Amino acid sequence: MHNNRKSLPKILIVDDNKQNVELLVSLFEQEFRVVPATSGERALKIATSKNPPDIILTDIMMPEIDGYQLCTSLKNNPETRHIPVLFVTAISEVMDATKGFEAGAVDYITKPFHPPMVLARVNLHLAYQRKQKLLEDFAFIDALTEIPNRRRFDQVFENEVLRACRSSQSISLLFMDIDFFKKYNDTYGHGKGDSALRQVALMLQSTLKRAGDFVARYGGEEFVAVLPYADENEAFDISVKIRDAIATLKIPHKTSEVSPYITLSYGLISILPDMKIGLELIVEAADRALYEAKRTGRNKICR
Ligand code: GH3
Ligand code: MG
Ligand code: MG
Ligand code: MG
Numbered sequence: 001m002h003n004n005r006k007s008l009p010k011i012l013i014v015d016d017n018k019q020n021v022e023l024l025v026s027l028f029e030q031e032f033r034v035v036p037a038t039s040g041e042r043a044l045k046i047a048t049s050k051n052p053p054d055i056i057l058t059d060i061m062m063p064e065i066d067g068y069q070l071c072t073s074l075k076n077n078p079e080t081r082h083i084p085v086l087f088v089t090a091i092s093e094v095m096d097a098t099k100g101f102e103a104g105a106v107d108y109i110t111k112p113f114h115p116p117m118v119l120a121r122v123n124l125h126l127a128y129q130r131k132q133k134l135l136e137d138f139a140f141i142d143a144l145t146e147i148p149n150r151r152r153f154d155q156v157f158e159n160e161v162l163r164a165c166r167s168s169q170s171i172s173l174l175f176m177d178i179d180f181f182k183k184y185n186d187t188y189g190h191g192k193g194d195s196a197l198r199q200v201a202l203m204l205q206s207t208l209k210r211a212g213d214f215v216a217r218y219g220g221e222e223f224v225a226v227l228p229y230a231d232e233n234e235a236f237d238i239s240v241k242i243r244d245a246i247a248t249l250k251i252p253h254k255t256s257e258v259s260p261y262i263t264l265s266y267g268l269i270s271i272l273p274d275m276k277i278g279l280e281l282i283v284e285a286a287d288r289a290l291y292e293a294k295r296t297g298r299n300k301i302c303r
Pocket of ligand 1: 144177178179180181182183185189190191192193194197219220221294298
């Protein structure tokens, strides 16, 4: 027995014929956690569950939902879109393969098949999928601080505003900017500046632990937090908590005009969004509040 089956990739095998399922299960069970399904409906349920498969192998001809429809539904759902779907089928006409690729399949294997070849192809698509995911993850992470970058913020913020609209809940946006950071670099050097940015980023991330809270590096020495569900008072309390947490870092900054340690200024906006409000408008309001904090003394929260 494999002693750590949880680390094995999970494959969903879909075929309305029980014998076909059994054949494929026996082919994969050594190297995979295999989940069988004998209908398209069942397969959709499993794919959209809390523990989705890493890859799906499906028959085409099935009653009710066939392989094409299954694949199309999976590709239309943002949560299952990334799962590679391979067709295994007795239909061997070229036209059917074309239809499969149009539905979003990555491969098309005809029966009777050579088992090692099926295994090899599944492994190839899995490896490709992992690389793809790694690249996508990298595209959304800031290289210096290793927290999410602005590109990721744009996505998260849009989603959270839409969600807040739908559920009629408020949402808060907090812009944060390190005070006198140019002087910090001039005093301690760029390397120390980089390390201060990393420490601040880490502290922001570990302080924002409420479910749904999100923090990103917006650019330079500027950070942004999205606080879903937080109304004005809650968001203000969270901002105070952040300011206190940064103070505990005690990063010396002898040329700062506000404190012997690194501080940040904060611009906070809390709204109950409706579909009409533009995202840029919310960002602008938070940015204006941040500017106000800078103008009226720094190391403070303005809203
Ligand atoms: P203020 O209190 O008004 O925000 O003043 P400031 O000096 O922080 O603001 P300013 O915009 O004048 O300067 C920002 C500085 O942040 C200048 C820039 O060199 C520094 N900075 C931006 N990105 C990085 C980075 O990745 N590493 C380092 N070390 N410094 C950075
Ligand atoms: Mg069938
Ligand atoms: Mg600054
Ligand atoms: Mg700045």
